[in-house]
Amino acid sequence: MNYAAIPSPTTSVWHVLGLPVRAYAICIVLGIVASCLIMEYRLRSRGAARWASLDIAVWAVPFGIVGARLYHLITSPQDYFGAGGDPIRAFYIWEGGLGIWGAVLGGAVGAWLGARQLGLPFGVVADSLAPGLPVGQALGRLGNWFNNELYGKETTLPWGLEVHDMDRSNPGHATVIDGQAVTLPDLYHPTFLYELLWNLGVALLVWLADRKFKFGRGRAFALYVMAYTLGRGWIEMLRVDEANHLLGIRINVFTSIVVFLGALIYFLLVRGPRAYVVPDDAPETAPEPSAASDVSQVDVSGPADARDAPPKGYQVVSEARFQAYRRTGVLPPDTPQDMAEEIAAGGHPVERDPAGPAGVEEAVLATGAAAGAGRDTVPGGDVEQESRKDER
Structure with a gap:
């Protein structure tokens, strides 16, 4: 035995x-x-x-x-x-x-x-x-x-x-002979x-x-x-x-x-960074307390309570924006670098300033394609240049 x-x-x-x-x-x-x-x-x-x-x-x-x-x-x-x-x-x-x-x-x-x-x-x-x-x-x-x-x-x-x-004849049970399976x-x-x-x-x-x-x-x-x-x-x-x-x-x-x-x-x-999501209606500015309220009445619980109820939909955001939203409850604005990461992660960010500097959309799409292929930079640095223009 x-x-x-x-x-x-x-x-x-x-x-x-x-x-x-x-x-x-x-x-x-x-x-x-x-x-x-x-x-x-x-x-x-x-x-x-x-x-x-x-x-x-x-x-x-x-x-x-x-x-x-x-x-x-x-x-x-x-x-x-x-x-x-x-x-x-x-x-x-x-x-x-x-x-x-x-x-x-x-x-x-x-x-x-x-x-x-x-x-x-x-x-x-x-x-x-x-x-x-x-x-x-x-x-x-x-x-x-x-x-x-x-x-x-x-x-x-x-x-x-x-x-x-x-x-x-007795499904789910072993055959037994003389009391032994x-x-x-x-x-x-x-x-x-x-x-x-x-x-x-x-x-x-x-x-x-x-x-x-x-x-x-x-x-x-x-x-x-x-x-x-x-x-x-x-x-x-x-x-x-x-x-x-x-x-x-x-x-x-x-x-x-x-x-x-x-x-x-x-x-x-298939390449691309990890996707993070936030609700479609995630606030982009901090709520202003009413004039009649004091600090003790302001809700500072952040987005945790909002996540208890399922949102109507989600948007893909970069890891940096996601972490900021988790800390503060406020979704920071997209930078070209954020948009490039979101595109590479499979999201479809919307250009929020259609009248913005010419060439930003093309630079963002090119950066997203490069990120999706595992590259970190885009030849010519167009996105960085456009980012500096926006800052001015």
């Missing part, structure tokens, strides 16, 4: 007041909650109103679940359709069978719709979610452990996984654990890299996709659960390769 072997649960369904409580569903819900909390923290740090993550999750979660199930049905249709299939089981998502690629694609569509409702740039939402999504995936993989599914090939490694023979004869690679640990490593990588480089325009999310697919590719090769193959290789391996290349191309081609 291998005393270092990883045991598996014998039960994945419990009944409370006659209702089934499934471990798989609990793990998925915990994963969603963890992802939302991490996204919420990161959205707030970029200027979004409190609990904007919930407004986005209302769209992203159902779209993600539908997308995940559709991907599973498309890539593994034999269990549900055709000879010997049971079409009604296509709706039994509690039995497992949620494809991560469909979840990401469907969830992205839902998040995009939610972001549009809030007026938030989609890149801000995607980058805010980037470290939280793999944490949620890691928790969700525990559901596969409870279900005794998605394990790998036989192994003699000390951390081999014990797998129970699950009773088809029946296990399969060998130990297997705990691929659920490999992916769980890999996902946590991906979350840490994305968080640290984003903290250092301040990715913008969805590049943190692209980094997550690249890192995740690298791990998913080799883990997928270890699995022995039923799956369709192409050229003798599991379809999910090809999907990992294609998705990795797409994310890599996006990461290399």
Whole structure:
């Protein structure tokens, strides 16, 4: 007997007041909650109103679940359709069978719709979610452990996984003979654990890299996709659960390769600073206290209270203007340098002085293009010269 072997649960369904409580569903819900909390923290740090993550999750979660199930049905249709299939089981998502690629694609569509409702740039939402999504995936993989599914090939490694023979006549419970739960004869690679640990490593990588480089325009999310697919590719090769193959290789391996290349191309081609947002109606001047009031009656709480209620929309601002707004509750005016950063971050600042010096708009757009390409200056220094003209 291998005393270092990883045991598996014998039960994945419990009944409370006659209702089934499934471990798989609990793990998925915990994963969603963890992802939302991490996204919420990161959205707030970029200027979004409190609990904007919930407004986005209302769209992203159902779209993600539908997308995940559709991907599973498309890539593994034999269990549900055709000879010997049971079409009604296509709706039994509690039995497992949620494809991560469909979840990401469907969830992205839902998040995009939610972001549009809030007026938030989609890149801000995607980058805010980037470290939280793999944490949620890691928790969700525990559901596969409870279900005794998605394990790998036989192994003699000390951390081999014990797998129970699950009773088809009593779903959610192991087969029992003479009072003992029946296990399969060998130990297997705990691929659920490999992916769980890999996902946590991906979350840490994305968080640290984003903290250092301040990715913008969805590049943190692209980094997550690249890192995740690298791990998913080799883990997928270890699995022995039923799956369709192409050229003798599991379809999910090809999907990992294609998705990795797409994310890599996006990461290399799309550049720009991190986007920060403030409400569209953020005040640009400090409110003047009424003549009849004294200093003690003046509200000096800053913008924190205003962020409790979601604004009607957001505008992208530079980091300097964002920090100033957070400190004072007043949004300082745009400089050409600020406008260039906002354009490079994906915003669309409006020229507030159409009758201003000729050439300012062209210089700002050129600076924004340069910043988006990772350059800090524009040949000729037009923006700086125009800034000095404005100051005079």
